[in-house]
Amino acid sequence: MSAGWGRKAATRIDRTQFNNDELLKSLGSQFNVDFNNYDQWSRTSKSNAHDKSQCAKPSPPTEDDSTSFTVKRLKLKKQATEQENKEKELAQRIDILKVRIKSREKSCSDYQKRSKKYLDENRSRWGESVLRRYEKYRVGMATINSNFAKELDEALEDLQIAKLKVDSHLSALEKEGKILNEQLTEKQNELSVLVSYKDKEYPVKAMKIAGLNTEIENLKLTNDEDCAELEHIVNTELGKYEKNQTKVTNEVTRNVTEKAVKMMHPSLKDMALQNMVMLKEMEFHKQEQEELEEKSAKLQEEVQKLLKDKKSNVQYQMFPEFYPRKAKCTPDMDIVLDIDTQEFLPI
Structure with missing residues (x-):
């Protein structure tokens, strides 16, 4: 009877309110909210076992029966203790849920009171705000x-x-x-x-100005011609004057030199003549020396060419087999050592 009443009460409980509960989420699988299975709180097994034990006839005790009886008894005690522990845990959880429900109801009532208070304050302040505005x-x-x-x-x-x-x-x-x-x-x-x-007046004056300009141009032309003739005359006179000046200077120098020569001693005259002859000879010898230097340079070039030429080497021309021509080793050439080595015959 009690089990049927518990199942009916469990079916009336709205389980959606436990979905978002933080306490149930923290407990997890330790607390089962499914109240459909009410067998875990029923004591049918214990009562049935007790009835069976009462209805069964006592038999003479044996060692096996005594051991099995003690084992069963221990199992029943364990089950009873486990059941009691579960009931205690369930009672504690129910108390916790009741406390949480009461706190939530209290907070809901507080929120409702606050909302009413705020509504009243807003209504009272609305009139004041309108007046202030x-x-x-x-x-x-x-x-x-x-x-x-x-x-x-x-x-x-x-x-x-x-x-x-x-x-x-x-x-x-x-x-x-x-x-x-x-x-x-x-x-x-x-x-x-x-x-x-x-x-009226400008055309006449313009004609006069044009006539004056033509006269000025004609005067310029005549002036240029006169200047050219004057320059020609001046140049001719200057040429004549220069010629006369050169003649006079030559005559004066000649007269002076003749007088100086006449006044000189005969030995000095001879010395002067010898000096003049020596100067002429020196010039002649210088010319000859320059010509000889040019000839010597040409001869040196020819000698160098002949030395380099194979045909001028008499020994090579007479005995070419004894004097083979070898190339000289210059600094920019590579040296290759060709030394004879002893090579053994293959065995």
């Missing part, structure tokens, strides 16, 4: 109107100042316009005078 709006409108009036007065003052400036500027421009008109009339009068001059 109205006051701020009224003060703002007053300040805006006062600022607008001030700005309007300032703008009107600026407008009057600008009008005065524009009027003064216009008066100055009118004065400048009058002055410019007067200057324009003067320039127009001058232009009319110039136009009349251009039409």
Whole structure:
């Protein structure tokens, strides 16, 4: 009867509320929330075993029966202790769940109270906020109107100042316009005078200017011709003067030398003549020396060519087999040693 009532009560429990419980998640598989199987809390096995033990007839005890009886008894004790431990753990867990449920209910009630309190406060504050906004709006409108009036007065003052400036500027421009008109009339009068001059007097003066320019060009040509003739005359006279000067200098030098020679001692005359002869001979010998040096250089080149030529080597020409021609070893050539070595015959 008790087992059937427990199963009915377990079916009425909503198990979805245990899915997100942190305590049950932490316990894990140690606590089974499935209350459909109510056999673990029933005591049918113990009662059936007790009934069976009462209904069975006592038999004479033997050693095997006594040992089996003690083993069964120990097993039953273990099962009973395990069952009691499980019941204690279950009771503790149920107490913990009850405490958590109470705390959650308390927190829910607190949240509801707070929500009501906040709603009341918001309702009371809403009216105050509207009044405050109205006051701020009224003060703002007053300040805006006062600022607008001030700005309007300032703008009107600026407008009057600008009008005065524009009027003064216009008066100055009118004065400048009058002055410019007067200057324009003067320039127009001058232009009319110039136009009349251009039409009447300018052509005559232009013809005179053209005639004067042609006369100037003709005078330039005649002046150039006169300058050329004058230069020719000057050059001819200078040439004549230079010729006369050279003649005079030659005559003077000749006379002076003749007088000096006449006044010299005969031995000095001979010495001077000998010096002149020696100078001539020295020049002649220098020329001969230069010619001989050129000839000697050419002969040296020919000798070098003959020394290098094979045909000029008499020994090689007479006995070529005894004097073979060998190439000289220059510094940039590689040396290859060709030494005779003893080679043994293969055995």
